[in-house]
Amino acid sequence: MAHGHLIPIIDMARLFARRGVKATIVSTPLNAALCSKTIERDRQLGLDISIQIIKFPSAEAGLPEGCENISAITSPDMLPNFFKAIGMLQQPLEQLLEECHPSCLVADMMFPWATEAANKLGIPRLFFNGTSFFAMCVFDSLKRHEPHKRVDSDSEPFTVPGLPDQIKLTRLQLPTYLKETTENEFTKLMDQISQSELRSYGVIMNSFNELEPAYSEHYRKEMGRKAWQIGPLSLCNGDMEDKAGRGNVSSIDEHECLRWLANKKDNSVLYICFGSVFNLPGTQLLEIALALEASGQNFIWVVRKGELTKHADKEEWLPEGFEKRMEGKGLIVWGWAPQVLILDHKAVGGFMTHCGWNSTLEGVTAGVPMVTWPLGAEQFGNEKLITDVLKIGIGVGTQEWSRYEKKIIVRKEDIEKAIAQLMASDETEEIRNRARELKEMARRATEEGGSSFADLTALVEELRALETSKRERKVH
Numbered sequence: 001m002a003h004g005h006l007i008p009i010i011d012m013a014r015l016f017a018r019r020g021v022k023a024t025i026v027s028t029p030l031n032a033a034l035c036s037k038t039i040e041r042d043r044q045l046g047l048d049i050s051i052q053i054i055k056f057p058s059a060e061a062g063l064p065e066g067c068e069n070i071s072a073i074t075s076p077d078m079l080p081n082f083f084k085a086i087g088m089l090q091q092p093l094e095q096l097l098e099e100c101h102p103s104c105l106v107a108d109m110m111f112p113w114a115t116e117a118a119n120k121l122g123i124p125r126l127f128f129n130g131t132s133f134f135a136m137c138v139f140d141s142l143k144r145h146e147p148h149k150r151v152d153s154d155s156e157p158f159t160v161p162g163l164p165d166q167i168k169l170t171r172l173q174l175p176t177y178l179k180e181t182t183e184n185e186f187t188k189l190m191d192q193i194s195q196s197e198l199r200s201y202g203v204i205m206n207s208f209n210e211l212e213p214a215y216s217e218h219y220r221k222e223m224g225r226k227a228w229q230i231g232p233l234s235l236c237n238g239d240m241e242d243k244a245g246r247g248n249v250s251s252i253d254e255h256e257c258l259r260w261l262a263n264k265k266d267n268s269v270l271y272i273c274f275g276s277v278f279n280l281p282g283t284q285l286l287e288i289a290l291a292l293e294a295s296g297q298n299f300i301w302v303v304r305k306g307e308l309t310k311h312a313d314k315e316e317w318l319p320e321g322f323e324k325r326m327e328g329k330g331l332i333v334w335g336w337a338p339q340v341l342i343l344d345h346k347a348v349g350g351f352m353t354h355c356g357w358n359s360t361l362e363g364v365t366a367g368v369p370m371v372t373w374p375l376g377a378e379q380f381g382n383e384k385l386i387t388d389v390l391k392i393g394i395g396v397g398t399q400e401w402s403r404y405e406k407k408i409i410v411r412k413e414d415i416e417k418a419i420a421q422l423m424a425s426d427e428t429e430e431i432r433n434r435a436r437e438l439k440e441m442a443r444r445a446t447e448e449g450g451s452s453f454a455d456l457t458a459l460v461e462e463l464r465a466l467e468t469s470k471r472e473r474k475v476h
């Protein structure tokens with residue numbers, strides 16, 4: 001029910017189908033529409049893949065009609081109803097499973113009851129959370145050791161105990177539910193999610209071994225989870241049509257976008273996008289516009305439609321004459337950009353990102369270094385992986401969660417400084433070289449003989465063996 005989860009799950013289903021597995025994607029009408037064309041194309045190519053639709057109970061849960069995706073949530077007050085609606089999907093899903101009789105159910109973390117649903121049918125449930133091993137390890141340590149409870153202030157850094165590297169965070173950078181002292185609906189849901197991860201057959205990770213080896217080992221050995229890492233999943237989008245139509249209808253014609261990039265020197269364009277969920281206030285967007293203009297860099301900047309509707313129209317915050325002055329230098333995409341297509345272009349040399357895991361991995365896969373600007377969720381953890389462990393990014397200096405904040409979090413001067421450091425400083429070449437190496441590793445991992453390719457083979461073989469032994473048991 002969110003692009004950041006739906007997109008990798010679609011990629012994953014396509015990857016399974018390419019391995020000769022019959023893949024059925026279960027989704028709701030509006031979410032299914034986001035991938036129906038891609039799936040239809042795969043079917044025409046002969047893959048055994050399809051979509052099954054179940055209704056999303058928006059009205060029954062007290063949500064506006066058509067509110068089926070977290071990107072349509074405009075205020076935190078709507079979240080309890082959204083989660084209620086998600087919970088109501090259990091019964092129709094169980095009914096569908098009864099009809100389809102799959103060999104295995106891969107379900108997103110937001111469906112903790114899916115483990116029970118799979119158990120009823122005697123099939124394994126694989127858990128997908130859509131984030132990094134790194135973030136999973138950080139959160140596990142925080143829950144286990146609660147280092148944030150032993151500091152005197154919200155801004156005092158503490159070390160996250162027991163990790164392969166020394167990782168420092170502050171209370172301001174943690175999700176609210178981790179700091180909650182009393183139980184509420186959300187903390188209960190997060191507990192159910194943790195429980196269902198533990199009780200599931202195993203975990204599928206959108207990562208690759210060479211990216212965060214110490215953390216995938218920690219997750220398996222220290223945390224005792226069974227996991228398969230089969231990413232980067234975005235790499236299953238080989239051609240332009242795949243990349244351009246991934247996850248949504250693009251607000252810019254892909255050919256126009258590529259023509260614009262074709263006129264730019266290698267590594268000269270900064271791509272700015274804060275994912276599919278987060279809204280920045282007009283005041284913050286203005287600081288970004290001012291910084292971009294002052295930086296003198298070429299840029300493609302994605303401004304979400306939600307950001308516009310929420311803060312009236314662009315005239316209220318965009319500096320007068322900005323688009324005219326930036327003609328040829330900067331391109332604003334109002335709405336949805338073909339992100340992977342853009343990142344993969346050789347003219348793109350930097351990515352200002354909110355550190356959502358998909359974006360992070362897509363940046364890594366494209367070999368593009370990053371300006372990190374985490375906003376919420378587990379993004380402050382992912383930022384540490386980018387800047388402190390992999391050393392392929394420069395932090396813009398965000399200090400606290402700001403998903404629904406109206407205030408300016410980062411000033412023009414700091415944004416400009418981070419851009420200059422990433423795109424044109426003594427460090428640039430070093431960072432770029434490291435990013436390039438990771439890009440090569442990512443590609444090798446998904447090719448035959450690579451680590452992710454092998455993990456997917458092992459998973460499919462294990463599931464086939466399970467199915468065979470089940471059938472044999474039935475015969476006897």
Ligand code: UDP
Pocket residue numbers: 002003004005007246247273274275276277278302335336337338339340355356357358359360362
């Ligand atoms: N995305 C895109 N175009 C946009 C915005 C987002 O293609 O204009 C895709 C992006 O490539 C990524 C996903 O949406 O695959 C966002 O997931 P991520 O985990 O980065 O962040 P979230 O949206 O969940 O915060």
